[in-house]
Amino acid sequence: MSLSATPYLDTTPATPELGVTRLSPQPMYAQIRNELRARILDGRYTPHERLPSENELIALFGVSRITVRQALGDLQREGLLFKVHGKGTYVSKPKxxxxxxxxxxxxxxxxxxxxxxxxxxxxxxxxxxxxxxxxxxxxxxxxxxxxxxxxxxxxxxxxxxxxxxxxxxxxxxxxxxxxxxxxxxxxxxxxxxxxxxxxxxxxxxxxxxxxxxxxxxxxxxxxxxxxxxxxxxxxxxxxxxxxxxxxxxxxxxxxxxxxxxxxxxxxxxxxxxxx
The missing domain is CATH 3.40.1410.10 (Chorismate lyase-like)
Incomplete structure (x- = not known):
């Protein structure tokens, strides 16, 4: 069963973050994915810029590692992100x-x-x-x-x-x-x-x-x-x-x-x- 198809129940305490809330019926990974996508498309994260690390995103959104990885995985499949082994995740140049x-x-x-x-x-x-x-x-x-x-x-x-x-x-x-x-x-x-x-x-x-x-x-x-x-x-x-x-x-x-x-x-x- 796909992780992206079945919402993961994240019980990690959340910190307030614009666009992401546990009150929403939308899964947390989807909210984080959408928030990161918006930041990429409006230029807050620029092409070839290194994205915050998984640990930084966990702290930023107050969620678990698996939730962050679900969000990043979706964005990578969309072509908005790419990984460099040993260096991190970077913003692709959107086509x-x-x-x-x-x-x-x-x-x-x-x-x-x-x-x-x-x-x-x-x-x-x-x-x-x-x-x-x-x-x-x-x-x-x-x-x-x-x-x-x-x-x-x-x-x-x-x-x-x-x-x-x-x-x-x-x-x-x-x-x-x-x-x-x-x-x-x-x-x-x-x-x-x-x-x-x-x-x-x-x-x-x-x-x-x-x-x-x-x-x-x-x-x-x-x-x-x-x-x-x-x-x-x-x-x-x-x-x-x-x-x-x-x-x-x-x-x-x-x-x-x-x-x-x-x-x-x-x-x-x-x-x-x-x-």
Whole structure:
């Protein structure tokens, strides 16, 4: 029987501690887990900081060792803590995640979870479409397109470099918009009046070169999640071809899949998909 499934009856005298009380119907280990989780997520315990020792937590919360270990075990399984043998328990760098089952902008997705986001425009320029960009945007090779490069920030830390290509008429209007504070998807829909349809995604991995390392504040050679995304309007025309480079130490994608292929297709169609 799992310890986390069956509350341990802790008879150790408790000391008053914000958020933890024996008057609550919730088990003590769960209250301590929730309190420590809150301290990690709001920054009172910072990434890679050593957590108080088991003895210190026992004294802090006035509980037994097994109760503390239950709480720490849950947080370790959540990925919020990691242990270093002989040295103690440390705070992991939490990874933010984005669901892929719906087509939405980064700021839109993160805003729902209460995160602060903004962008730094690295460059915006007009250039001739190479064969790959032209193929995806369904344009003749050499057609003038607009390239926009932005570093995306999450809670004031750089999280990704986005390199986006647009047909010339769309891109020129985006360049005049507020790219620092608004999602391109939101601008396309609300400012340009272009309804979004679906997107095709490919996800891979790469190592940060010196440019990515500098922009994302990671070491050269650090792991990077790389997404290639082609977004279509509701009319089926491609409007946005881009490369998204996310710090693998701070970001992950999530997607629920079913065993049944038909159900998978129905649940994960993007808005605007045509059956």
């Amino acid at each position: 933010t995640s984005q669901e892929l089952a719906q087509l939405e902008g980064f700021a839109e997705a993160m805003g729902k979870r209460g995160f602060e986001t903004f962008n730094r425009v690295v460059s915006q320029r007009e250039l001739a479409a190479d064969d790959k960009v032209a193929h995806h945007l369904q344009l003749p090779i050499g057609t003038q397109v607009i390239e926009i490069r932005r570093v995306r920030f999450l809670n004031r830390e750089p999280i990704s470099l986005d390199i986006s290509y647009f047909p010339h008429a769309i891109g020129k209007r985006l360049c005049a918009a507020d790219l620092a504070n608004r999602d391109i998807f939101a601008l396309l829909e609300n400012e340009l009046g272009i309804a979004l349809g679906r997107a095709e995604l490919e996800i891979g991995a790469m190592l940060a070169d010196d440019t990515l390392a500098g922009l994302l504040q990671v070491a050269e050679g650090a792991p990077i999640l790389r997404m290639e995304r082609l977004t279509y309007g509701a009319d089926g025309q491609p409007i946005d071809y881009e490369y998204l480079h996310y710090r693998a130490d701070a970001f992950q994608y999530r997607l629920r899949v079913n065993r049944d292929a038909e159900r998978n297709t129905q649940e994960h169609n993007f808005p605007g998909d045509v059956e």
